[in-house]
Amino acid sequence: MKELNTIHLNGLRAVEAAGRLGSLAAASEELGVTPGAVSQQIVKTEAQLGRAIFERSPRGLVLTDFGRKLLVRLSSAFAELAEAVAQARRRDESVLTVSVAPVFAARWLVYRLNRFAERHPEIRLRIDATTTLVNLETSDVDVGIRVGAGRWPGVRAELLLEQEVFPVCSPALAAELREPADILKLPAVIDEHAMFSWDLWLNAAGLSGSRMTVRHAFNEASLALDAAIAGQGVMLAWQTLAGYAVTKGSLVAPFGIRAKTGFRHYFVTSASRRESKAATVFKRWVRDEVEEGMRLLSAIPAPAAVPPSST
Known part of the structure; x- marks a missing residue:
């Protein structure tokens, strides 16, 4: 848990959304921010981790080998968080x-x-x-x-x-x-x-x-x-x-x-x-x-x- 405190949660959300959806535009729409804001969050997260998550190419963002492995864990973790929030809001x-x-x-x-x-x-x-x-x-x-x-x-x-x-x-x-x-x-x-x-x-x-x-x-x-x-x-x-x-x-x-x-x-x-x-x-x-x-x-x-x- 202490390791998690060194990384901004919004940055991890931006990485997960962009990796799962395949573009900054789609990630920005889901997160309710601009594509530029998503890009900045990804850059900050890469700097905090000290490793590249995406490769920049004419086709847009492409996950690195490290990024693909990270995305699997992030998607699983955010799915658990989403279910926890839904369950908390769910009424008996x-x-x-x-x-x-x-x-x-x-x-x-x-x-x-x-x-x-x-x-x-x-x-x-x-x-x-x-x-x-x-x-x-x-x-x-x-x-x-x-x-x-x-x-x-x-x-x-x-x-x-x-x-x-x-x-x-x-x-x-x-x-x-x-x-x-x-x-x-x-x-x-x-x-x-x-x-x-x-x-x-x-x-x-x-x-x-x-x-x-x-x-x-x-x-x-x-x-x-x-x-x-x-x-x-x-x-x-x-x-x-x-x-x-x-x-x-x-x-x-x-x-x-x-x-x-x-x-x-x-x-x-x-x-x-x-x-x-x-x-x-x-x-x-x-x-x-x-x-x-x-x-x-x-x-x-x-x-x-x-x-x-x-x-």
Whole structure:
């Protein structure tokens, strides 16, 4: 190895490429440099070795006897290096790394992972739950699910679901509701990081200008949802956050009025990297699960408005 330190690696690459391809022009094209640069690297390498590798002739470069023997070893060595690099870059396609927000992982994805495992036992999921927008070009993340307007630079974004918001509360609190205006009587639990406000839904319900009374505020949507489940107030939630709890009956979505936020759920993948078979399979499964979840959610009738009793 010490002997190798006395020779520039770029020079050896130039020698190997020129010898294998038979010309400076072909070597320069493969290496991405000019023919003059290849020639200079060869001259430097010959000087460092103290022996001629090529003979200069009207026909171009011709390998010397020494050069032919050296080329066999160099070509073998560079082929090994190329395979080592390819193997290092090769991903284990049986493991799929998915980046999602913690609230999406906790409130939507984990409830369904058994179904994915049963359907695709050959794929092991690694869930990276983070709000950080990871760099899909340099990280080991295969697929991300993000909420936004879909304009993220350097990624391929595919629409998954348009986000809609609606109030959710415990069945006990829902029993007090007769008409949309009654929701103003309930205390609200707030997700401080939400990208929308109660005004969005109040306007859709014909209650423009009204204000909710806030009981608790949380810096995490999942905690606000837990507070709603515990009967501490009403929350303005969206499909993938509250859908499971509504279908299981631990939350009620009164009135059936939904408001679009202008944001959407997207799959995001690398714009330059080939998508693995496992990533394609996962995306198809998520779409199926989202469609089924939305069907179940829409099939649940909103509690009917009960007119006040007459006396």
